[in-house]
Amino acid sequence: MVLAVALFIVGFVCLIKGGDWFVDGAVGIAERFHVPELLIGATVVSIGTTLPEVMVSAGSALSGHGEIAYGNAIGSIICNTALISALTFAVCPGPVEKKSLRIPVIFFFLAAALYCAVAYTSGSFSRLIGIILLVIFLVYMIINIIQVKKLPAQEDPAQEEQPAKKETLAVDLIKLIGGAVLIAVGARLLIDNGTKIAEALGVPESVIALTFVALGTSLPELVTAITSLVKGHGALSIGNVIGANLFNLVLVSGLSIALNPFTIPQSSLIAGHNASLVLDLPVMLFVMIFMTIPALIRGKLSRFQGIVLLLIYFAYCVLQFMI
Numbered sequence: 001m002v003l004a005v006a007l008f009i010v011g012f013v014c015l016i017k018g019g020d021w022f023v024d025g026a027v028g029i030a031e032r033f034h035v036p037e038l039l040i041g042a043t044v045v046s047i048g049t050t051l052p053e054v055m056v057s058a059g060s061a062l063s064g065h066g067e068i069a070y071g072n073a074i075g076s077i078i079c080n081t082a083l084i085s086a087l088t089f090a091v092c093p094g095p096v097e098k099k100s101l102r103i104p105v106i107f108f109f110l111a112a113a114l115y116c117a118v119a120y121t122s123g124s125f126s127r128l129i130g131i132i133l134l135v136i137f138l139v140y141m142i143i144n145i146i147q148v149k150k151l152p153a154q155e156d157p158a159q160e161e162q163p164a165k166k167e168t169l170a171v172d173l174i175k176l177i178g179g180a181v182l183i184a185v186g187a188r189l190l191i192d193n194g195t196k197i198a199e200a201l202g203v204p205e206s207v208i209a210l211t212f213v214a215l216g217t218s219l220p221e222l223v224t225a226i227t228s229l230v231k232g233h234g235a236l237s238i239g240n241v242i243g244a245n246l247f248n249l250v251l252v253s254g255l256s257i258a259l260n261p262f263t264i265p266q267s268s269l270i271a272g273h274n275a276s277l278v279l280d281l282p283v284m285l286f287v288m289i290f291m292t293i294p295a296l297i298r299g300k301l302s303r304f305q306g307i308v309l310l311l312i313y314f315a316y317c318v319l320q321f322m323i
Contacts, residue, residue, distance in 0.1 A: 090306025
């Protein structure tokens with residue numbers, strides 16, 4: 001048990017460092033070949049911060065642990081929204097750019113509608129559903145890239161004064177590959193030891209995935225949020241979190257389902273009904289609605305929203321271990 005916990009923590013560390021190296025390497029290569037910065041953020045960085053969820057969920061699905069694959073994706077969305085983003089604008093509320101949020105928000109709720117429709121009607125995700133979710137991901141990326149390319153080129157005088165990159169292409173490639181390897185190792189440690197801890201404590205795998213594993217794989221977004229907060233730009237992480245939430249539904253879940261279709265976990269019941277359908281999916285939808293709709297209407301996030309979301313996340317975690 002002690003060894004499993006230690007390896008579980010090592011897995012967290014590998015995911016954090018691996019995600020950091022992967023993003024740094026990918027951004028370095030993109031900048032070297034003069035890819036626009038906005039395009040880098042919309043594609044490479046967003047995918048990079050979601051890689052831990054991708055590796056954990058895909059690995060779990062392939063090893064037959066569908067509950068971890070399902071719980072990690074849904075739990076990460078709840079964690080990103082009700083903990084990471086909420087913490088950011090509870091401490092430092094501020095304005096958000098409505099235009100930049102519209103497309104990811106629309107795509108998220110379209111994907112969520114499909115996901116929930118399948119969950120509540122059949123309770124089983126077929127390979128076709130996984131492929132459809134992956135197609136939604138590709139369409140979103142294409143639209144995002146087209147929009148960025150349409151933006152007028154802007155020259156930053158300060159950028160011209162910056163010294164040339166110190167890292168060589170070889171260093172960037174080593175970071176990219178090394179980061180991917182660390183993420184893979186960390187994901188495997190989380191899956192194997194998370195399962196052992198759950199079995200030892202008698203806690204369902206889905207609960208571990210919805211709480212501890214989800215928090216661990218959301219650490220890249222947490223680091224981004226804290227960095228933005230320290231620099232006085234708390235609202236900057238909101239768009240990244242919404243994009244990561246979308247990727248959790250269409251990329252993480254889509255890939256996991258396409259690799260190995262699974263059913264909704266039925267490890268616990270609330271009032272005689274599947275706890276996942278009564279608690280997890282409704283909480284996921286509510287926290288996203290509560291965060292995004294006011295932001296799209298008013299163009300800003302309030303401290304009240306952050307405090308309410310943090311309370312919801314605390315209550316949600318407590319309920320997970322009570323049912």
